[in-house]
Amino acid sequence: MDSKGKKYLEEHAHYREIISMSSQYALISPYADTTVVRTPEVVLKGIYHSRVNRFVSEEYLLNFRTYSARLDFRIGISRFRARDALLSFAMRNKKEQAYDNTIKLPQAKKIKAAFSAVLQARRSVRTFKGSIPLKDFATILFYSQGITGYLQLKEKAADAERIMLRAAPSGGGFYPVKLYIVAWNVEGLERGIYEYYPYEHSLRLIEKGYSEEDLNALAGFGDIKVEDSAFCVAYVYELYLNSHKYGNAGAAYGFIEAGEIAENAQLTTTALGYGACDLGGYDKQFIEKRFGLDGISKQVIHFTVFGNGGVI
Numbered sequence: 562m563d564s565k566g567k568k569y570l571e572e573h574a575h576y577r578e579i580i581s582m583s584s585q586y587a588l589i590s591p592y593a594d595t596t597v598v599r600t601p602e603v604v605l606k607g608i609y610h611s612r613v614n615r616f617v618s619e620e621y622l623l624n625f626r627t628y629s630a631r632l633d634f635r636i637g638i639s640r641f642r643a644r645d646a647l648l649s650f651a652m653r654n655k656k657e658q659a660y661d662n663t664i665k666l667p668q669a670k671k672i673k674a675a676f677s678a679v680l681q682a683r684r685s686v687r688t689f690k691g692s693i694p695l696k697d698f699a700t701i702l703f704y705s706q707g708i709t710g711y712l713q714l715k716e717k718a719a720d721a722e723r724i725m726l727r728a729a730p731s732g733g734g735f736y737p738v739k740l741y742i743v744a745w746n747v748e749g750l751e752r753g754i755y756e757y758y759p760y761e762h763s764l765r766l767i768e769k770g771y772s773e774e775d776l777n778a779l780a781g782f783g784d785i786k787v788e789d790s791a792f793c794v795a796y797v798y799e800l801y802l803n804s805h806k807y808g809n810a811g812a813a814y815g816f817i818e819a820g821e822i823a824e825n826a827q828l829t830t831t832a833l834g835y836g837a838c839d840l841g842g843y844d845k846q847f848i849e850k851r852f853g854l855d856g857i858s859k860q861v862i863h864f865t866v867f868g869n870g871g872v873i
Contacts, residue, residue, distance in 0.1 A: 625809040634808070641733065641806055644716060650734060651714060651721035654760035663763040664755075667696045669703035674832040683827055686836025687783070689790040689868030695749035697833050698792065699762070701867065704728050705794075705826040706740055707759050727759055729822040732814035737802035738822060738862075741852050743779065745771055746791040746868070754852060767852060775851065780864060781842035790868030791835075795848055796822060798862045819863040830867055837867045 562570075628634050640646065657663070711723040727736060740757040742764070744750050752771050755764040776787055787793075796819040804811035823839055830837040843864035849856040 621809070621812070625813055628808065637806060647714060647724065648718055648721045650724045651718075653736075654725065657758040657761045657763070657765075660758075660765055663758060663761060663765050664750075665761070665763045666699035666702065668762075669700040669707065670696060670833075672700070672704070672829065672832045679828050679832045683831045684836075685838040686868070686870055687785045687838055689786070689836065689870035691789065691791075691869050692746040692748050693791045693835060693867075693869050695747055697835070698744070698747045698750065700833060701826055701829050701835075702740065702742075702757050703762060704829040705822050706736075706738075706757065707762055725760060729818065729825050731818050732811075733803060733806055735803035735806070736818075737799045737811070737815050738818045739797045739799060739859075740822070741767070741795045741797055741861075742792055743771060743776070743795070744792040745776060745788075778844060778847055780840045780844060780866075782840070782866070783842075785838065785866060787866060789870075790866050792868075793864065793866045794826065795843070795852065795861050796863035796865075797852070797854060798860050800858045800860065816862060823863060823865055826865060826867070835868065836870045837865055840864045840866060 706727050706729055708725045709728045710726040712726065713723050714721065724734065726734070731737070736759075742755045742757060743753075744755060745752045750764075751769060753769045754767040754771065756767060757763075758765055773788055779787070779793060798812070798815035798819065800812070800815075803814060807814060827837050827839075841864075843861070845861050846856065848854075848861050848864070849859070852861075854861070
C-alpha cells in the first residue's frame, strides 16, 4: 500500500468502528438488510424473513389504511358532518361538568417569548432542581391541550351552541388523547395522580399521595433524578373515541396527536424557563394499572417529565 493509501486509512480509522457496529447490529435487528454493512443473505433469510414473525408495528402499517376506497368507509366519514354528530361534539364539556370535586386551575399566563427563540432554545432537559408554581403548571397544561377557541354552530340548540377547540390539532376533532398527571413538586397542589380537564381547565383527582418507590417505577429515568423534577404527564389514547370514524387508522392519528400535544408542552415549558424530557422507557403496564386504565380501550402511548431546570 502506498503512502497515500495509508494516510487515507489513518484519517478514516473510524470506519472500522462503523463496520463493527453495523455488523453487530445486523445480528439483533429485523431490519439488518438496511444497515450500512449487510449481513450475508443466507443468514437474513434464516432468521428474519419469516412470514409469521413480523413486528406488530409492521403488521399495523401494512393493514391500517387498506379500506379507504370502500363505500362503507366513505359513508362513515361523511356521517360525522350530520347535525346530531355536531351536537355531540358541542356537548363534550358535560362530562367534565358532572364532577363536583375537580380542582380549578389558575388562568394561564400570557407568554411573550419570541417563537423563533423558543424553538431554538428547546432541548431535552435531564437535570432538575425543585418545584414549580401552580400557575406555571397550569400554563403548561393549558397551552398543551387547553381550550383556545370555538366553532359556532349554524343550527344552535339550547345547550349546544359551539364546538370548543383545543391548542393541539386532532384528526376529526375527536381529541382521543387525554393527559394524566403525576404531580409531586407543584406548589399549591397535593401530591397525587390527576386527569386534566381541558374544558373546565381543572384537574380530577384520581389518587392522593405518591411514594418515591412508585415514582421511580414509572419509567427508566436513567440519569434523571425524578424526585428533583416537578411532575410527569402520561398521554392516554382512548381507542373508541376516534376509531368509530377512522377504524384502524385512528390509532395512527392518536400517536400523531400525542406528539403534537407533547411539542406544545415542551415549547411552553421552554418559554417559561423550565425543562422537560420525553421518555421512551416508561413502564406502560405499571402506569395503566396505577391510573386505573384497562390497558385495552385506554392505552398509555407517550410519557414526559417536567421540572424546574434548564441543564441538559
